[in-house]
Amino acid sequence: MKTLPLPSGLLRTLAGQALAFVIALALGAVIILMIDESPVAVFMTLMRGAFGDAEKIAGTLLQTTPILICGIAACIGLRGGMFNVGIEGQLFLGGFAAAWVGFAFSLPPVLHVLVAMLLAVVAGAAWVAIPAFFRVRFGTNEVVSTILANYIATLLTSYFTIFLFKRPGGWSETPPILESAYLPELFSFSRLNIGLLIGIALAIATALFFRWTAKGYAVTMVGSAPKFAEYGGINVRKVGFGVLLVSGAVGGLAGGVETLGVHHRFMEGFAPGFGFDGVIAALLANGSPIGTIFTALFFGALRAGSLLLEVDTTASREIITVIQALIILAVSADLLMRRRGDRTGERRWKF
Amino acid sequence: MDLAVDLQGITKRFGAFTANSGIDLAVRRGEIHAIIGENGAGKTTLMNILFGLLQPDEGRIALNGKAMVIDSPAVAIAEGLGMVHQHFKLVPSLTVADNIFLGMEIRRNGLIDRAAQIERTRVLSQKFGLRVDPSERVAGLSVGIEQRIEILKVLARDARTIILDEPTAVLTPQESRDLFATLRSFVDDGMTVIFISHHLEEVMEVSDTVTVLRDGKVVATRPKTSLSKRELVRLMVGRDVSFDRRPRGPVDGKAALEIADLWARDDRRLPMLKSASLTVRSGEILGIAGVAGNGQTELAEVLSGLRPPSHGSVRLHGQEVLGLAPAQIRARGLAHVPGDRMVRGVDRNASLSANMLMGRQDKAPFSHRGILSWATAHAEMRALIKRFDIRARGPKDPARSLSGGNIQKVVLAREFTAGGDVLLIDQPTRGVDIGAQEAIHDEIMRQRDQGRAILLISTQLDELAALADRILVMFDGRIMGEVDGEAMDEEAIGLMMAGVDPATPVDPSTGIDPIGAAAAPAFPRPPASEEVR
């Protein structure tokens, strides 16, 4: 086999992903058959649920938004060689912080949103600061420390919500935020709000940052060749710390967008799993922010489609989780990639 | 004919690159067969194929007259083949005996019998005169001992044919001589040795037959007696080469780089740089000779700010820079060609332009207010490709698509044009083909003539002889002495490289040992850094 020049290499990658996709769907179909449903009906319902009409499309985009923003947070970390799996926790804290500003203060409309967002961002960054510090200073594995921090974040925000700021007489949630802190909605028929635009703008800005700025160059180099970067005069620790902080900040922003744009309050079990979905969307997009737009859209469509699935068929919504996992597994195997000659394998993940 | 190894038409490709092309190799039983060739000629690849670590794309292999398919080292080992690799393959956390018997453990009741392994190691060690302590852990042993363990590993498997891949690269001349004596005794016992090197003297000294590889092809297989050194070089390189000393003017610049009483520790936190002092003047090339792993890397890293120093002083143009961050040191005029180019020197997956950009991503004309101008970077890279004769299709090629020598040229091009007037050059021509070597030497001389101060670290004496105005020899982290480049005395250098003090050591005057090196156990040298990762 000869090495193929770049374009056809890309083609092969795409073909490989398509093949992976087909295999995953086939496996999914088998499982759907096993639970006594028609795969065709299930897939059609999914499509209708995701893209059936304008409202459905808006619903898909609504689901896409948090996954996208969390995905960008993950991308930022991945580019700098940092694996932030704690986006879930940053999302929760950011969400809570934004809600707090939203209900506890009364500010003029635009300013209110900005202050709430700012605090969400700060909360997200602050939550990752300690794991980040230990990562760059002592090499503490950030995957594990951020996962553990997730549990604490969830419990902590529950504590705040229920013990300190519970809405009197209500379910375990904070009082609603003031209308001055609402993110503007895009359409009358959906909760879809400018959070989506923020996400897309952020994705584009992140991509541009990495491609066209000196700082972005430094981050990329630290991520892909840390010793080279160090040699070249880049402060690897500072960059690594900064990357995690910004990643955490974007995670917090995702929480803020959910709070101010959709729920207009913080509640227990606020947005479970979006952080992980974002991480996986970013991984599937191989750390590319633009690619993450598409993987997040794909996940969003699956989720939105699954809502109709539950209503229109007897299949459980969890079947979507299964299909999603199968797709991730199949795509991760990179089926058409040629295996390298060395058999020793990689010790740590690489991007 | 009684052939221990018979390879026919071996071809191995890595992607579009052909590392071995139609190679025939016949090794007679009971001979020392040297395989020589430039870096990258395909020696290791060929041996890895023979040993079952790589599979050939074409060709046939016969061992001891039997045609075989060697799809795993286990097959090769079973057929009496043993290999001592260029990069040692020992497990640091295991003991010497455990390492030797790895893969052929002695067991009793299903459990590994440590005592028996230690005993057997002791017996082996005595039988072959290779002294080791069987129950010691490998982590922390010196390279010389590691090599002994590797040889014992092979012997313990009853190898009758032993392959040694560049066994002397990390040894002192004296250690090398011991090794050769051992190899001789093996052959006297009827064993066969295949021995890889690109050091002509060694080859002339020990081998019976020589096979020369060039660009993945066999250019000759001859009995040693029918060869002269000059012929060997011509076969290796394809033309006559002389490392003649470059003509030069006198040195009269001011002191640009002054190092005084510099101490540092290596990655294992053992003292590895001990009271080094030296001065390089503008328009001068100061060479540092020494066997790899004697503190040269640490010296370079401390100077460029990559390794925290323990003690001492480093002045650039009279300004103290010790302890500053790499970027600050660069800003004060130091450029650095790292010895470990694949890890430190480039990002293999980034484009040439991106590699060139390193260190100047914040500077005009490549960036304005933090925004990069890739167009400028590509243009600059295109110019460098031309000027340094880099064989690449264009500035957007990923670095990994270039050969080692061309990657080295990319690094040199970047550093020579970085604007620093003190150049710290570590192993400038490691893994670089002869033609490119000359070009690089020309470029280094040009830099000298422009008045730059150059600290040149090299393990190749002929390179230093050709370029350096003065040569310092390092051993065990110390500077052993100085030799004039004009009248280089190879014997004296050789002795100093082996740690023999020519007269009195350079500067033990203060008597201070600030990092307690004297109290530390006789510490080992780390293995030569791996070049390709």
Next chain:
Amino acid sequence: AEKVHVAAISGYFAQGFGVSIVNGLNKAKTDFGIDLKLVDTGNRALDYEEQFANLAKSGQYDLIFVMGWELVDALQKVSAQYPNQRFVFIDGVLDSKTMIYANFAEEQGSFIAGALAGMVEDLGPKFDKIGEGKAIGFVGGRDIPVIRNFLGGYEQGAKYAAPDVKVNSVFAGTFDDPAKGSELAMTLYGQGADIVYNVAGPTGEGVMQASATADKYSLGVDIDMCASAPGNVLASMLKRGDVAVYAIIKDEVEGRKVTPGTRTFDLASGGVEVKMCEDVAAKLPAEIKAKLETIHKDVADGKIKIARAK
């Protein structure tokens, strides 16, 4: 008559109270031949609104049963958009005037359960498995208002029956970790509690099993849990979701169109009840049973007032 179409939506169909609702719905399906659709909301707040809308928009459901406080905001919003769609909110009363509410007095049932526990404690060591100190326990799922309401009733009942009894309450923080429930119960038993009341869904199942391990008593919730640890379950406080939904559907099927308003299912109407487990009940002194009857009557009549937790 026309076929009645019913949907039910909740994230809790798998847990005690939800199971009893599903039982009621299924019974109605068998008895009346209604068309039934169950929708599981999962746990993402983002999804709820679409899920309600998907159901309401189809226009084919006469009644949509909704259970779970976290759904309230989405429910009110969608209900406002589809004012003709009749929603039945189970287990609470909201502001909206267009909905039907099925309200349960879980504090009443819990009061009886607490009173029973208090009286058994009062028997002291002379009764099987009861220790020296007078202490009982409570394991909640998450620390949320509804669960607090159970706890409040339980405490009031226990104090009513035995003023000196100590009530230790803990929360697992999750409804999905029976191992943790078991461990919490073991802790309470270890600290001297003889009877532990669980209001914790699957987590609570761990509590029931722990009572068998520790050979102490437990109190089940929502559905009859006597079988979880025979001999160790004192009683179950049934919150009859099944009775409620069945009654509502019955009205609808029989032509008494269900109209917006609140229906309360309390002790008096059989919406909550305490069901003793036969094996243990057989051993209880008769006067306890009698006293329990009285308390039951007083609560049902409103003679005993129970504070609701907010």
Next chain:
Amino acid sequence: MEVLGSLFNVALLVATIRTTTPILLVALGGSFTTKAGIFNIGLEGQMLIAAFFAVIGSIYTGSSVGGLVIGVAAALVFALVYAVLVVSFRANEVVVGLALNILAGGMTISLMKAIFGTRGSIVGRGIVGLPKVQVPGARDLLGFNAAQLISGYTPLVYVAFLAVPAMLLIYGRTRLGLYIRVVGEKPEAAEALGISIARVRYTASLLCGLMAGLAGAHMSLGYITMFTENMSAGRGFMAVAILIFSAGDPLKVLAGCLLFGFADALSLRLQTFGFPSYLVLAVPYAVALVALFALSWRARPKTIRETLETMRRALSVSPERESSSTRS
């Protein structure tokens, strides 16, 4: 004093043993992959799937052993998929691990719904739990209190704690253990001696699956007798954290698991003293996090400490050079 007495007692130790067991089992499984140089973040999923199939198996075979076998088999299937993707296909181990966790969560719920018609939990329905083992003579020899410490647990509790010395023996004295260590530490060395890296990593993955399977079966048939959605409840992730700072050494794994188990058992008790549940429930995670930080902090600054120390010594000898060595 009385408070302390009711906080720290035999019951606490017994509770610690109970809370430690599932994490210990799964972490010891992870030790195999960690030592073999694979970062396995999919422990959680292996455990969950095993817990589910153990219950299914127990119902269908009517025996707890049958359940155990089927649960472990399910975990082995997951481990095999993991190994195929990570070892043979070189897929990113974190992606595969996370995806398998998601798959386990979705699959158990879907299957539950398909088989039992409901989701949530499976209780009763003929599940046979593992019996409790009474160590003969324990009560007579040690008295009631101390006997609690060693007697009356389900079999897998003993398996978990006995696995620690067994694994020390495996790593220290058997060929397989040696190969696992070598493949993790220096794969080139293994390869050069004809030891198949893939084979060793497959073996390690499957052994990991075996132990994670036991952990899952213990959750649903031993610790308690039921299955509920997500019942592994983060224990697999805790194990991963412990593996990171123990580097997979069985003794350190044991220490880490005991620490976590103790924190867990203690935190449950703290609630009864009136601390807010949400904060107390975070204690085990906080303990693990602090341990992770503390250990990495201890491991690393040696270089820094040493350099500082030598610089101080150097400075005291030659004070005029003070300005020179300022980098820490």
